[in-house]
Amino acid sequence: MTYPGDQWGASGGQPGYGQQPGYPQQPGYPQQPAYGQQPGYPQQPAYGQQPGYPQQAGYGQQPGSGTPPSGGLPGWGWALIVIAGVLVxxxxxxxxWQGFRDGDTDDETAPATTTTSSTEPTSSSTTSTVGTDTADALSLDRTVALTGDPTISFTASGWVDEGVELQQGGQKQTWRAPGGECSFAAYVFEMSAFPSSTDREKSMERYDLVAADSIGILTDVRDAAQPVTSGExxxxxxxxxQRTTTLDEWLLTRTFAGSGHEIILSLVxxxxxxxQERIDDVRSNIVLDVRH
Known part of the structure; x- marks a missing residue:
């Protein structure tokens, strides 16, 4: 098969490939396809064709040819679809995960740990139902100043100590019940002193903050006596x-206005x-040391 006009002789008068001047033409050469020509494919231009010649037939569009794709999303379109899927x-x-976390008793957030205001309250929004002896040196109706940070430990058998976590203004230590259905936490904070307030006034401010952070009250606030290591x-x-729809919380809290110390004991x-049986068991295993 010959290539009319495509022989080397067509581009400038040179003799065709295999036709040297003065020699007889070698048999079969004019019938060979150009280098790279496949049988049955459309005619290819001669090997070594320079840019500017017509595009080779039978091959796909090469990148950068200037001809837009015939259809389908571009690459960046697929990338946007993949990113959107990952976000969903x-x-x-x-x-x-949030739903599972709400059902877990390992609530790492302290009960309303917002620092109480230094403004002296004119009255408490909630009134205690039981009075205490004001002659007692550790009565809520006095302004008590501790000489050091309170220390709290928990000795209930089988409960796992999960360690201490530092929080703003203080720390939290947590123990978890053997079955995992409950956890006990002891919070100790140190704030500014309020020498002109009683411990009851500042403790009731804490109660108001905790109550506002809950979704329902299970028992009204009342006074209680908690033993300390000194025998007092x-x-x-x-x-x-009710802290959430799936968690209940029982608390003991006391703010020492004279020194700004505060303790919160929380069973979740x-x-x-x-x-009451569980509460009594927890209280009997609290070891509280205060120095005044």
Whole structure:
């Protein structure tokens, strides 16, 4: 098969490939296809064709040829679809994790740990139902100044000590019940002193903050006595509330206005798991040391 007009002789008068001047033409050469020509494919231009010649037939469009694709999304379009899919999956996983976390008793957030205001309250929004002896040196109705930070430990058998976590203005230590349905936490904070307020006034401010952070009150606030290592007992506020739809919380709290120290003892259980027997067991295993 010959290539009319495509022989080397067509581009400038040179003799065709295989035709040397003065020699007879070698048999078969004019019938060979050009280098790279496949049988049955459209005619290819001669090997070594320079840019500017017509595009080779039978081959796909090469990148950068200037001809737009015939259809389908471009690469950046598919990239946007993949990114959107990943974001949707991430949101679903986050929502599932949040639901699981709400059902867990390992609530790492302290109960309303907002620092109380230094403004002296004119009255408390909630009134304690039980009075205490004002002659007691650790009565809520006095302004008590501690000489050092309170220390709290928990000795209940089988409960796992999960360690101490530093928080703004203080720290939290947590223990978890053997079955995992409850956890006990002891918070110790140190704030500014309020020498012109009684411990009851500042303790009731803490109660108001905690109550505002809950979704329901289970038992009204009342006075209670908690033993300390010195053999004395200190007055504390006792109350219980519903923290979330799946968690209940029982608390003892006391603010020492004279020195700015504050303690919060918190038992958190799955809804319906807090009863008086469990409360008595927890209280009997609290070791509280205060120095005044």
């Amino acid at each position: 999956v991430a949101l679903i996983v986050w929502a599932v 007992s200190i007055d504390v506020l006792e109350f219980a509330m 259980c799955r809804s319906g798991q807090i009863d």
